[in-house]
Amino acid sequence: MNEILSESDLTSWLEGNNQSGDLPVLLHALDTIYRPGPTAENIAKAQTNLHRSIQAWIQQVIFYDDFSHPLVGTVFVAVNKHGLVALNFGVTEEQFIAQIDKHNRKVLMRSSEYTAKVIRQVYEYLNGERTHFEISLDLSQLSEFQKGVLLTTLKIPHGQIVTYADIAKRLGNPKAARAVGQALGRNPVPIVIPCHRVIASNGSLGGYSAGGGLESKAKLLALERVSLV
Amino acid sequence: MDPTLDFERLVENHSEEIFAYLWRLLYNVSDAEDDLQETFLRAFRAYLRLKAGSNHRAWLYKIATNVAYTHLKQRGRSEIRLDDLDPRSLPTQPSIALQVEQNELLSAVWRAVQALPEKQSAAFVMRKYQGLSYTEIADALQCNRDTARAHVYQALKKLLLQFPEFKYERNLI
Numbered sequence: 001m002n003e004i005l006s007e008s009d010l011t012s013w014l015e016g017n018n019q020s021g022d023l024p025v026l027l028h029a030l031d032t033i034y035r036p037g038p039t040a041e042n043i044a045k046a047q048t049n050l051h052r053s054i055q056a057w058i059q060q061v062i063f064y065d066d067f068s069h070p071l072v073g074t075v076f077v078a079v080n081k082h083g084l085v086a087l088n089f090g091v092t093e094e095q096f097i098a099q100i101d102k103h104n105r106k107v108l109m110r111s112s113e114y115t116a117k118v119i120r121q122v123y124e125y126l127n128g129e130r131t132h133f134e135i136s137l138d139l140s141q142l143s144e145f146q147k148g149v150l151l152t153t154l155k156i157p158h159g160q161i162v163t164y165a166d167i168a169k170r171l172g173n174p175k176a177a178r179a180v181g182q183a184l185g186r187n188p189v190p191i192v193i194p195c196h197r198v199i200a201s202n203g204s205l206g207g208y209s210a211g212g213g214l215e216s217k218a219k220l221l222a223l224e225r226v227s228l229v
Numbered sequence: 230m231d232p233t234l235d236f237e238r239l240v241e242n243h244s245e246e247i248f249a250y251l252w253r254l255l256y257n258v259s260d261a262e263d264d265l266q267e268t269f270l271r272a273f274r275a276y277l278r279l280k281a282g283s284n285h286r287a288w289l290y291k292i293a294t295n296v297a298y299t300h301l302k303q304r305g306r307s308e309i310r311l312d313d314l315d316p317r318s319l320p321t322q323p324s325i326a327l328q329v330e331q332n333e334l335l336s337a338v339w340r341a342v343q344a345l346p347e348k349q350s351a352a353f354v355m356r357k358y359q360g361l362s363y364t365e366i367a368d369a370l371q372c373n374r375d376t377a378r379a380h381v382y383q384a385l386k387k388l389l390l391q392f393p394e395f396k397y398e399r400n401l402i
Contacts, residue, residue: 005389007382010382010385010386014356014357014381014385024389024392025334025392026338026388026389026392029334029335029338029392030338030342030357030388032335033256033335033338033339033342034253034354034357034358035358037249037252037253037358038248038249038252038258038261042248042252042258042261042262043245043248043249045262046244046248046258046261046262046265047244047245047248049262049266050240050244050265050266050269051240053266053269053270054236054237054240054269054273057270057273058233061233107273107274109232109276111232
C-alpha cells in the first residue's frame with residue numbers, strides 16, 4: 001500500500017479532525033516536529049527583547065510634513081520625539097529626506113499631527129504674526145561647536161542683526177568667524193534658528209544655504225523690517 | 230492618532246504567533262528571535278504605507294516568511310539540522326534504539342520539509358500549525374486562495390511520497 005492518502009483524509013488531518021493513531025507515520029512525525037512550538041519561556045524572552053527594540057525605534061522615528069507659504073514656497077519640517085530636527089524650503093521631498101536620513105537608516109513617517117505645532121508657528125512667523133518660537137529642538141546630532149553657534153544665534157531677537165564675528169566673540173573665540181559661517185551654513189533648522197540674522201562684518205548679507213539662497217535671506221530680513229545700510 | 234501606538238498594539242496582538250511561526254521555519258530559538266526583530270523592524274518602517282483595511286496578520290506573515298527564507302538561504306543547506314527537537318513532543322522514555330531511529334526519521338522529515346519549495350512549506354506550516362485561513366495564506370504569499378490551498382496539499386503529497394516505507398509503522402513515533 002504505497003498510494004498516498006486521499007485528499008479528504010489530508011483535509012481531515014489538516015483541519016485537526018483526525019487525531020487518532022491511524023495515520024501515516026509521516027503525519028505523526030510532522031506533528032512531533034512542529035506542534036509544540038517555542039516554549040513559553042522563549043516566547044517571553046523574545047517579546048521582552050522585541051519590546052525593548054521597538055521603544056528604541058520609536059525614539060528615533062522622524063515625523064515630517066510640508067506646507068506652502070507665498071514668501072518662500074514649500075517648507076518641509078521634520079520632528080522626532082524630542083523636538084524639531086530639520087526644516088528646509090526650496091527643496092524637493094526627496095532632497096529633504098536625503099538631508100535628514102543620509103544613510104537611509106532612519107524610520108520616517110509623514111505625520112501632520114506631530115508636525116502641526118511647528119508648522120503653525122513657522123506659518124505665523126512667515127505671515128508676520130509671530131516674533132519668536134516656542135519649539136523644542138533636537139540638536140543632539142551636531143558637534144559641540146556647531147551647537148554653540150546655533151544656540152547663540154537662537155538668542156538674536158527678531159528684527160536685529162549681528163555679524164559672524166560677533167557670534168565668534170560671544171563664543172569666546174573671536175578668530176572663528178569663518179568657522180561660525182560654516183556652522184551656520186549647516187544649520188538644520190533655518191528660520192527657527194535665525195541664521196538669516198547673521199551677516200558679514202562688511203555689511204553684506206554673507207551666505208545663506210537654505211532654499212533660495214541670499215534672496216530668501218533678504219526676504220526674511222525684510223519681513224522683520226531690518227534695513228541694511 | 231499616534232501611529233506608533235497603533236503599531237505597539239499590532240506587536241502585542243501578533244508577536245507571539247509570528248515568533249512561533251519563525252521558530253517552526255527555522256527550528257532555532259536565537260535565529261527565530263533575530264528574525265522576529267527583523268520582521269517587526271521592516272514592518273515598522275513600512276507601517277504607515279500600509280493601506281487601510283489591509284489584513285495586518287497576513288502582512289506580518291508575508292514579511293516574516295521573506296525574512297526567514299532569506300535567513301535559511303544564508304544559513305546554507307549544509308547547516309540544516311534538527312538539533313534541538315523539543316523533548317516535550319517525544320514519547321516518554323523510548324528505548325535507545327527506538328530513540329535513534331526516531332531521531333533519524335524526524336531529521337529526515339525535517340530536511341524534506343526544508344527541501345520543499347518555500348511557498349509550499351510556508352503554506353503548510355501556516356495552515357496546519359499557525360491556524361491561518363487559505364485567504365490569509367493567499368495574502369501572505371501573494372497568490373490566490375486556490376493556489377494557497379494547492380501549495381499546502383502539494384507539500385503534503387510530496388512528503389508522503391518521499392516516506393512510503395514509514396506508512397502505518399506507528400510504533401516508530
